[in-house]
Structure formats: structure tokens, C-alpha cells
Amino acid sequence: xxxxxxxxxxxxxxxxxxxxxxxxxxxxxxxxxxxxxxxxxxxxxxxxxxxxxxxxxxxxxxxxxxxxxxxxxxxxxxxxxxxxxxxxxxxxxxxxxxxxxxxxxxxxxxxxxxxxxxxxxxxxxxxxxxxxxxxxxxxxxxxxxxxxxxxxxxxxxxxxxxxxxxxxxxxxxxxxxxxxxxxxxxxxxxxxxxxxxxxxxxxxxxxxxxxxxxxxxxxxxxxxxxxxxxxxxxxxxxxxxxxxxxxxxxxxxxxxxxxxxxxxxxxxxxxxxxxxxxxxxxxxxxxxxxxxxxxxxxxxxxxxxxxxxxxxxxxxxxxxxxxxxxxxxxxxxxxxxxxxxxxxxxxxxxxxxxxxxxxxxxxxxxxxxxxxxxxxxxxxxxxxxxxxxxxxxxxxxxxxxxxxxxxxxxxxxxxxxxxxxxxxxxxxxxxxxxxxxxxxxxxxxxxxxxxxxxxxxxxxxxxxxxxxxxxxxxxxxxxxxxxxxxxxxxxxxxxxxxxxxxxxxxxxxxxxxxxxxxxxxxxxxxxxxxxxxxxxxxxxxxxxxxxxxxxxxxxxxxxxxxxxxxxxxxxxxxxxxxxxxxxxxxxxxxxxxxxxxxxxxxxxxxxxxxxxxxxxxxxxxxxxxxxxxxx
Numbered sequence: 001x002x003x004x005x006x007x008x009x010x011x012x013x014x015x016x017x018x019x020x021x022x023x024x025x026x027x028x029x030x031x032x033x034x035x036x037x038x039x040x041x042x043x044x045x046x047x048x049x050x051x052x053x054x055x056x057x058x059x060x061x062x063x064x065x066x067x068x069x070x071x072x073x074x075x076x077x078x079x080x081x082x083x084x085x086x087x088x089x090x091x092x093x094x095x096x097x098x099x100x101x102x103x104x105x106x107x108x109x110x111x112x113x114x115x116x117x118x119x120x121x122x123x124x125x126x127x128x129x130x131x132x133x134x135x136x137x138x139x140x141x142x143x144x145x146x147x148x149x150x151x152x153x154x155x156x157x158x159x160x161x162x163x164x165x166x167x168x169x170x171x172x173x174x175x176x177x178x179x180x181x182x183x184x185x186x187x188x189x190x191x192x193x194x195x196x197x198x199x200x201x202x203x204x205x206x207x208x209x210x211x212x213x214x215x216x217x218x219x220x221x222x223x224x225x226x227x228x229x230x231x232x233x234x235x236x237x238x239x240x241x242x243x244x245x246x247x248x249x250x251x252x253x254x255x256x257x258x259x260x261x262x263x264x265x266x267x268x269x270x271x272x273x274x275x276x277x278x279x280x281x282x283x284x285x286x287x288x289x290x291x292x293x294x295x296x297x298x299x300x301x302x303x304x305x306x307x308x309x310x311x312x313x314x315x316x317x318x319x320x321x322x323x324x325x326x327x328x329x330x331x332x333x334x335x336x337x338x339x340x341x342x343x344x345x346x347x348x349x350x351x352x353x354x355x356x357x358x359x360x361x362x363x364x365x366x367x368x369x370x371x372x373x374x375x376x377x378x379x380x381x382x383x384x385x386x387x388x389x390x391x392x393x394x395x396x397x398x399x400x401x402x403x404x405x406x407x408x409x410x411x412x413x414x415x416x417x418x419x420x421x422x423x424x425x426x427x428x429x430x431x432x433x434x435x436x437x438x439x440x441x442x443x444x445x446x447x448x449x450x451x452x453x454x455x456x457x458x459x460x461x462x463x464x465x466x467x468x469x470x471x472x473x474x475x476x477x478x479x480x481x482x483x484x485x486x487x488x489x490x491x492x493x494x495x496x497x498x499x500x501x502x503x504x505x506x507x508x509x510x511x512x513x514x515x516x517x518x519x520x521x522x523x524x525x526x527x528x529x530x531x532x533x534x535x536x537x538x539x540x541x542x543x544x545x546x547x548x549x550x551x552x553x554x555x556x557x558x559x560x561x562x563x564x565x566x567x568x569x570x571x572x573x574x575x576x577x578x579x580x581x582x583x584x585x586x587x588x589x590x591x592x593x594x595x596x597x598x599x600x601x602x603x604x605x606x607x608x609x610x611x612x613x614x615x616x617x618x619x620x621x622x623x624x625x626x627x628x629x630x631x
Contacts, residue, residue: 022131022423034464058226093130125270284334351399358392508535529583
């Protein structure tokens with residue numbers, strides 16, 4: 001085995017050691033993980049790999065590649081679990097690590113390749129995405145494959161490499177939509193800027209058409225089938241999805257709107273701990289910005305895409321993940337230059353900062369004792385604190401006694417160890433507050449026992465409740481209500497108005513003290529009713545607010561008539577919504593509250609009708625309520 005093969009094998013084994021412990025120690029966390037797992041589960045249940053569904057409704061938000069991968073991994077196990085949902089991300093991350101090593105070794109040397117991959121493995125954002133069931137690591141694997149193929153084609157033109165370049169682009173589109181072709185096109189046009197002949201040889205027009213044809217093989221049948229199910233026109237479904245996912249996100253920021261400098265704030269956090277070298281790296285890259293084709297490749301991959309996503313109104317930190325391999329190569333080169341040079345003062349100062357950061361990290365778990373989550377304290381956290389403290393002392397010793405030429409190795413080793421410990425001892429603690437699994441347990445027991453029942457979700461509809469209940473739910477009060485206005489309102493303005501009025505009512509009833517949410521007294525009920533009718537908003541006309549209250553009453557009336565049937569039924573509702581439902585329909589006080597727990601940022605109730613409560617009793621399910629603020 002030669003040196004390159006040995007290095008690559010070591011990196012892949014290290015990647016497995018760092019990534020794998022994190023995929024099974026906690027449940028699927030919202031918002032994305034339960035959603036994607038549920039799409040894959042319904043794909044397995046229906047046997048339909050073309051029409052994506054969630055909560056038994058067509059899902060038009062994302063292309064199918066990740067869901068195909070999760071379903072393929074999960075099928076031998078009979079269901080989609082937290083581990084099987086995350087395996088595609090781990091595999092994708094290992095592919096990115098290998099490709100980063102190979103690319104950096106070709107651009108520079110195996111040593112640069114080794115450190116590029118090692119820095120990538122231990123970067124905060126990369127590790128997180130490698131261990132969670134989201135699309136972006138799969139997209140990054142596709143884009144890194146395209147970047148590697150492009151460089152091979154540029155240095156030794158062969159049709160096979162160009163074919164692989166566009167195949168990776170097509171895979172990227174199948175993973176996350178049009179962004180899969182945007183990265184490659186930005187590279188082609190920036191790398192061959194003012195060089196039309198080489199650009200023509202990429203056959204980019206044919207490449208784009210080929211990618212479009214490949215995605216159409218799935219997109220057209222999927223949208224036609226989905227539109228039939230939703231009773232809409234197929235072209236409208238395609239156009240709406242294109243607007244929301246691409247044009248809307250880029251121009252209008254229909255989701256996750258952020259300021260242009262957003263990534264200047266997130267990247268330093270995402271690149272911890274290697275952000276410590278950021279001043280040196282920026283200086284190093286600036287001095288060598290015209291160094292040669294190798295530097296041109298990396299900068300042409302990074303800068304146009306960074307500008308593109310910064311201009312886009314809709315932003316999330318993980319959108320820049322496909323840029324991380326190129327960033328890792330630049331960081332590796334600068335760090336190695338710092339380690340090899342005579343800049344001992346730089347190294348010592350960086351080492352001291354790292355030691356201080358570790359000592360602060362060691363103290364962080366103790367802060368939990370003084371927070372609202374003090375009940376979550378676990379002695380296991382002491383293991384993490386002790387390890388961070390030991391690493392901090394070691395770093396402090398090296399910073400004061402040595403020239404710190406192995407600072408990069410010290411940091412990489414410390415991060416790898418802490419990442420494994422975080423997965424084993426920190427994630428289970430956090431899981432108590434993020435997972436909906438314990439809350440959904442009663443209905444899951446019935447679903448797995450094959451018991452028939454109806455399940456509703458009032459005022460909200462989230463995929464983690466579908467996934468952990470193992471049962472679809474019917475959303476209630478999640479659509480706009482019919483209101484009479486002087487002039488027809490734009491849908492967005494109408495949505496903002498109704499959201500504002502609902503918040504006014506919820507805020508008013510929230511101020512009413514209720515001693516125990518599952519045993520509301522008559523006096524508390526009267527106080528809730530008075531607060532609801534006294535709710536006001538300076539920017540909303542009183543008659544409009546009154547009309548909105550009447551519309552809420554009609555909608556809840558219609559729903560409760562169905563809920564009060566003789567068939568077993570359950571509903572999810574947030575406690576702040578339950579407060580205004582109670583005075584509108586006092587009879588609901590008699591319904592058993594099966595669960596009341598803090599799930600993420602929401603205090604949620606699971607309520608049964610009499611038939612549902614009897615069915616739970618038959619299966620020995622206890623009523624357990626954790627009141628807001630309880631551990």
C-alpha cells in the first residue's frame with residue numbers, strides 16, 4: 001500500500017470514527033430530519049418512488065435523490081429510523097472527504113490533501129451536516145465530484161471527465177433542484193472568463209440541456225401524478241414549485257430571508273475551530289491570488305458562488321456547504337505554511353486562544369445547572385467537561401513551552417475526541433428538549449397495534465408529529481379563514497393580518513394565570529373568556545378582530561363535532577391555542593389530556609376523546625403531563 005492509499009484509508013476510518021457515534025444517540029430533530037424521514041417512509045409504505053408524499057399528501061418541495069437513498073438503506077430494516085435516515089449523509093461526507101483529498105493532492109501534494117481532508121472532518125458545520133439527515137451533504141458530494149471531474153478534464157481533456165462533470169450536476173439537481181447546475185455553471189463561466197474557446201469546449205449548453213432532460217424524466221411524471229392527487233393543473237404545480245424553491249428564495253426571500261452580510265457572520269462559526277487561523281488564511285490567499293491555475297480553480301469555485309448566495313435574499317448557513325472542500329484546501333495550505341515557517345508568535349497566540357476556548361467549553365455544562373433546563377443535568381456531562389479541561393491544559397502547556405509546530409495536529413485531535421464525546425453524552429441531554437418521540441408515544445402504541453383512530457393537529461402541522469406518531473394527522477386551523485374586507489387582500493397581506501390577530505388573542509389569554517392546565521376551574525375559564533374578548537391590536541380594527549373571533553369559533557365548532565364522534569380520536573394542540581379554545585367551547589374541559597410536554601419551543605398537549613381514552617386504557621398507556629417549566 002503506497003502513502004496516498006494509506007493516508008486516504010486513515011482519513012476514511014477517522015471520518016467513520018467521528019461521524020458514526022452521532023447518528024444513533026438522539027432522535028430525528030426538526031425541522032428537516034423528521035420531514036425527510038417521513039417522505040422516505042411513505043415511499044416505502046406506498047412502493048411509489050416517483051410521487052413523493054408526506055402526511056399522505058403530495059410533497060413538492062424537494063427532488064427525490066435523498067429520499068431514494070434513505071428508503072434504499074431503510075428497506076432491509078423494515079422502517080426508516082434515525083440511524084438509517086442519517087447513513088446517506090455519513091456516506092456522502094466520506095465521499096466528500098475522499099474527493100477533497102484526491103483533488104488537493106492533484107492540485108498541490110498528498111500532504112496538502114491529507115490536511116485538507118482532516119480539516120474538513122473536524123470543521124463544525126461539516127461534522128454537523130455529516131451526522132444529520134439533510135440534503136446538503138449529498139449535494140456537496142455531487143458538487144465536489146463535479147469539481148474534481150472539471151479539473152481532471154481541464155488538465156487532460158477526455159470526454160469521460162466532461163461527462164462525469166455533467167453527471168454530477170444532474171445528480172446535484174436530483175438532490176436539491178436547480179442549485180445543482182448553478183454551482184457548475186458559475187465555475188465554467190468564471191474559470192474561463194474572457195476565454196471563449198475553452199468555454200465552448202465544455203459544451204455547457206448541451207450539458208445544461210442534458211441535465212434538464214434527465215431531471216424531466218422524474219419531474220414531469222411526478223408532477224402530473226401529484227397534480228392529479230391534489231386536483232390541480234400540472235403546469236401550475238411545476239410553476240409554483242419553481243417559484244417557491246428557486247426564484248422566490250433568490251429574489252423575494254420567501255423563506256429564511258437574511259441580510260447580504262449573513263454569511264460573514266455564519267462562516268466563522270461554521271468553520272470552528274479553524275476560524276482561529278482565519279487572519280493568517282486571508283492574508284495567505286490574498287498574496288497568492290494570482291499564483292496559478294490551481295488557485296484560480298479554487299477561487300472561481302468559491303467567490304462567484306459566495307456572491308450569488310449573498311445576493312440571494314433567502315439564506316441558510318448550510319447553503320454554502322458545497323464550498324467547504326475548496327475552503328478546506330485553502331485553509332490547509334495556509335496552516336501548513338504557518339506551521340513550517342518561523343512565525344512562532346502567531347502559533348503561540350493561536351495556541352493560547354485555543355487553550356482558553358477549551359477551558360471555557362469545559363465550564364459550559366455547569367451553566368446548565370443555572371438555566372431553565374437544570375433538571376436535564378447529567379453526571380455524564382462531567383466526562384465531556386473533564387476531557388475539554390484536559391485538552392485545554394495540554395494546549396496551554398504546549399503554547400508556553402514549545403514552538404507549537406504541531407498546533408494543527410493538536411487541534412484536529414482535540415476536536416475529533418470532543419465530537420465523539422458530544423455525540424455520546426451531550427446529544428442525549430439535548431434530545432430531551434428537541435424530540436417529539438416521547439410526546440407521541442401514546443398514539444404510536446395504538447398505530448403499531450393496528451388500532452384505527454383519527455388524529456388531528458390544531459393550529460399547526462409539523463412533520464415530526466407525523467413521523468413519531470406513525471400515523472397521518474388532519475391539520476385544523478392551518479389555512480386562512482374566510483373574512484369580509486372592504487377590499488380584497490393580497491394572500492400574503494391576508495396571512496400577515498390573520499397571524500397578527502391570532503397572536504393578539506393568544507397573547508391576551510396567555511396572561512391569564514392557570515394553575516393546572518388539565519384541570520381548568522370555572523373562574524379561570526371566565527377569566528380566559530374575558531381576556532379573549534378584550535384582546536385588541538392598535539393596527540387592527542375592532543370589528544375585524546371580532547369577525548376573526550367568530551370565524552375561529554365556526555371552524556373549531558365544525559372540527560369538534562367530528563372529534564366528539566364515537567370513534568377514537570386524538571388531537572395535538574399548543575397550550576396557548578388551547579387557552580382560547582376553552583372559553584369558546586367549555587365542554588372540551590372534560591376531555592382527558594394524555595400528554596402535556598415542552599417539545600422544542602412549544603408546550604404541546606395531546607388530547608383524547610372518550611373513545612380514544614378508552615382505547616389507550618386498554619393498551620395500558622398512562623397519562624403523564626409535564627407542566628411548562630418542569631424538567
